[in-house]
Amino acid sequence: xxxxxxxxxxxxxxxxxxxxxxxxxxxxxxxxxxxxxxxxxxxxxxxxxxxxxxxxxxxxxxxxxxxxxxxxxxxxxxxxxxxxxxxxxxxxxxxxxxxxxxxxxxxxxxxxxxxxxxxxxxxxxxxxxxxxxxxxxxxxxxxxxxxxxxxxxxxxxxxxxxxxxxxxxxxxxxxxxxxxxxxxxxxxxxxxxxxxxxxxxxxxxxxxxxxxxxxxxxxxxxxxxxxxxxxxxxxxxxxxxxxxxxxxxxxxxxxxxxxxxxxxxxxxxxxxxxxxxxxxxxxxxxxxxxxxxxxxxxxxxxxxxxxxxxxxxxxxxxxxxxxxxxxxxxxxxxxxxxxxxxxxxxxxxxxxxxxxxxxxxxxxxxxxxxxxxxxxxxxxxxxxxxxxxxxxxxxxxxxxxxxxxxxxxxxxxxxxxxxxxxxxxxxxxxxxxxxxxxxxxxxxxxxxxxxxxxxxxxxxxxxxxxxxxxxxxxxxxxxxxxxxxxxxxxxxxxxxxxxxxxxxxxxxxxxxxxxxxxxxxxxxxxxxxxxxxxxxxxxxxxxxxxxxxxxxxxxxxxxxxxxxxxxxxxxxxxxxxxxxxxxxxxxxxxxxxxxxxxxxxxxxxxxxxxxxxxxxxxxxxxxxxxxxxxxxxxxxxxxxxxxxxxxxxxxxxxxxxxxxxxxxxxxxxxxxxxxxxxxxxxxxxxxxxxx
Numbered sequence: 128x129x130x131x132x133x134x135x136x137x138x139x140x141x142x143x144x145x146x147x148x149x150x151x152x153x154x155x156x157x158x159x160x161x162x163x164x165x166x167x168x169x170x171x172x173x174x175x176x177x178x179x180x181x182x183x184x185x186x187x188x189x190x191x192x193x194x195x196x197x198x199x200x201x202x203x204x205x206x207x208x209x210x211x212x213x214x215x216x217x218x219x220x221x222x223x224x225x226x227x228x229x230x231x232x233x234x235x236x237x238x239x240x241x242x243x244x245x246x247x248x249x250x251x252x253x254x255x256x257x258x259x260x261x262x263x264x265x266x267x268x269x270x271x272x273x274x275x276x277x278x279x280x281x282x283x284x285x286x287x288x289x290x291x292x293x294x295x296x297x298x299x300x301x302x303x304x305x306x307x308x309x310x311x312x313x314x315x316x317x318x319x320x321x322x323x324x325x326x327x328x329x330x331x332x333x334x335x336x337x338x339x340x341x342x343x344x345x346x347x348x349x350x351x352x353x354x355x356x357x358x359x360x361x362x363x364x365x366x367x368x369x370x371x372x373x374x375x376x377x378x379x380x381x382x383x384x385x386x387x388x389x390x391x392x393x394x395x396x397x398x399x400x401x402x403x404x405x406x407x408x409x410x411x412x413x414x415x416x417x418x419x420x421x422x423x424x425x426x427x428x429x430x431x432x433x434x435x436x437x438x439x440x441x442x443x444x445x446x447x448x449x450x451x452x453x454x455x456x457x458x459x460x461x462x463x464x465x466x467x468x469x470x471x472x473x474x475x476x477x478x479x480x481x482x483x484x485x486x487x488x489x490x491x492x493x494x495x496x497x498x499x500x501x502x503x504x505x506x507x508x509x510x511x512x513x514x515x516x517x518x519x520x521x522x523x524x525x526x527x528x529x530x531x532x533x534x535x536x537x538x539x540x541x542x543x544x545x546x547x548x549x550x551x552x553x554x555x556x557x558x559x560x561x562x563x564x565x566x567x568x569x570x571x572x573x574x575x576x577x578x579x580x581x582x583x584x585x586x587x588x589x590x591x592x593x594x595x596x597x598x599x600x601x602x603x604x605x606x607x608x609x610x611x612x613x614x615x616x617x618x619x620x621x622x623x624x625x626x627x628x629x630x631x632x633x634x635x636x637x638x639x640x641x642x643x644x645x646x647x648x649x650x651x652x653x654x655x656x657x658x659x660x661x662x663x664x665x666x667x668x669x670x671x672x673x674x675x676x677x678x679x680x681x682x683x684x685x686x687x688x689x690x691x692x693x694x695x696x697x698x699x700x701x702x703x704x705x706x707x708x709x710x711x712x713x714x715x716x717x718x719x720x721x722x723x724x725x726x727x728x729x730x731x732x733x734x735x736x737x738x739x740x741x742x743x744x745x746x747x748x749x750x751x752x753x754x755x756x757x758x759x760x761x762x763x764x765x766x767x768x769x770x771x772x773x774x775x776x777x778x779x780x781x782x783x784x785x786x787x788x789x790x791x792x793x794x795x796x797x798x799x800x801x802x803x804x805x806x807x808x809x810x811x812x813x814x815x816x817x818x
Contacts, residue, residue, distance in 0.1 A: 180307035295349030
């Protein structure tokens with residue numbers, strides 16, 4: 128799992144989309160790289176109507192969970208009055224209101240409960256659904272049985288869990304009615320973690336991220352929204368859709384059919400409905416996102432804690448420097464305006480992206496992207512560095528900061544706002560302050576070296592790293608080779624062939640001689656001499672990848688750990704790929720959730736370095752080839768065709784697979800293995816099982 132490649136740029140887009148969609152960021156006084164110049168501090172990015180609808184749903188949920196049924200009904204009348212026209216839902220609301228009035232115990236409330244029976248509950252019971260009138264008569268027993276009597280026939284009606292059941296049901300109905308689905312990233316996490324848990328259970332593996340996933344994805348699910356009677360006569364659905372939905376969100380076949388009936392056969396809407404019924408701990412998710420945004424440089428780290436959240440001591444074991452301890456001295460300015468994003472995903476225009484250390488073996492190439500690399504080392508303010516004196520800062524770090532051009536880059540970042548509009552939201556927080564002084568300074572040092580590399584200043588980066596740690600490149604020869612490649616190509620592009628050849632003979636050649644795996648990339652690099660005026664060679668070279676790789680290696684030597692969110696994504700993407708290999712099919716929903724883009728990696732760049740890093744036992748050397756990725760090549764398996772799947776030498780027809788899955792209620796992989804034993808004949812398999 129640790130070596131699973133991830134396209135961190137795709138994750139950046141998903142995280143930014145989430146933060147903007149949930150209004151977690153507030154604008155600074157200067158134009159922010161994550162927003163349009165005309166946006167204000169109170170504006171809601173992306174779809175404000177969707178955000179407003181989600182807020183209304185959360186308010187209705189909290190009212191119902193607190194037993195305040197009148198407030199919930201008032202909100203429904205104001206924002207979704209058509210929901211109250213469904214007498215099934217109205218009956219359940221009025222029945223719960225009756226119980227809540229009795230629960231208060233006063234004479235006035237008892238009179239109100241009787242009035243509720245006469246004017247609201249009884250009329251609804253007549254035509255809500257066939258069993259409604261019997262339920263109405265049954266709930267009358269609450270008049271004579273005490274709420275604390277656990278043996279009474281209405282103990283379930285008195286139970287407070289009924290509040291949460293109806294709150295969950297109303298949330299499911301409203302979400303579908305208002306099309307107020309959670310941001311894509313939120314749904315993606317639910318899906319990936321669900322598959323991760325299932326895979327680990329199926330394989331008998333211990334999840335390395337169980338401490339996070341158990342707190343993030345809760346066991347409870349909201350009840351599904353059920354179709355109205357007019358939808359029961361929906362045409363038969365494709366069995367492929369039924370099975371895909373059932374296995375994707377782990378519901379029964381009948382549950383999948385009901386879900387498709389509710390959406391009138393829209394598979395992807397049904398999938399979103401079911402996915403959003405999974406409960407996430409929002410406070411944990413927000414902190415994961417905040418930590419990641421600070422780490423990647425999307426928000427101003429000195430103000431991240433003051434305007435929203437601190438690290439929850441119980442929810443997360445955050446290893447990154449907090450607030451002022453997080454570094455943000457250097458940046459990579461990326462213009463992705465030419466990139467295409469589908470609906471619901473934020474496009475990043477002039478996004479200020481700090482390169483980040485990831486413990487993975489990825490490669491970032493900026494192919495197809497207009498990249499502007501700009502040095503933005505900025506002087507340290509009194510709140511930026513947690514160090515109490517300059518003794519914690521090596522001379523090279525001080526020199527780099529003197530190259531800064533002011534605090535303009537910092538001011539272009541957003542502040543963490545938190546859920547200030549969501550008044551019922553109270554995060555579990557603690558204030559850690561600047562308790563990691565040396566780590567905060569070290570993080571800045573690693574980013575400074577990364578900034579030099581990202582600007583193509585390879586020679587300067589090598590010099591600074593050697594000043595900081597003379598043994599660094601001894602332990603990381605691949606990184607030195609890559610930086611010297613950048614220097615070589617830059618000299619060739621400028622026409623200085625003599626200096627380029629000197630770099631090749633002094634550095635690239637000796638490195639390749641000591642490490643034979645580098646010989647092939649050396650030959651490919653020397654081919655640049657045949658096209659000396661081809662500036663695309665330098666522009667297309669993955670400077671961001673090398674810079675990130677450099678930061679990873681330096682960060683590891685300095686004890687800087689990655690955000691928890693990266694660990695979750697890496698582990699869950701690995702199990703996602705492995706799970707669908709077992710299922711012998713392709714995930715039909717990975718495009719909707721951007722999982723395919725998270726797996727889009729380029730394995731062509733310096734492929735020999737990956738082989739070399741695997742054979743090297745030093746963790747820092749391994750980190751030297753851990754590069755982030757952005758390309759159009761797909762690393763994971765595409766799976767077999769939808770019409771047939773092979774198991775061994777037997778080719779199984781898709782209809783036969785579905786028939787066995789349906790009749791025997793088996794996972795896809797088990798159905799395929801059974802069919803393989805009986806030459807792909809579904810009837811024979813079923814006969815043998817029931818014989």
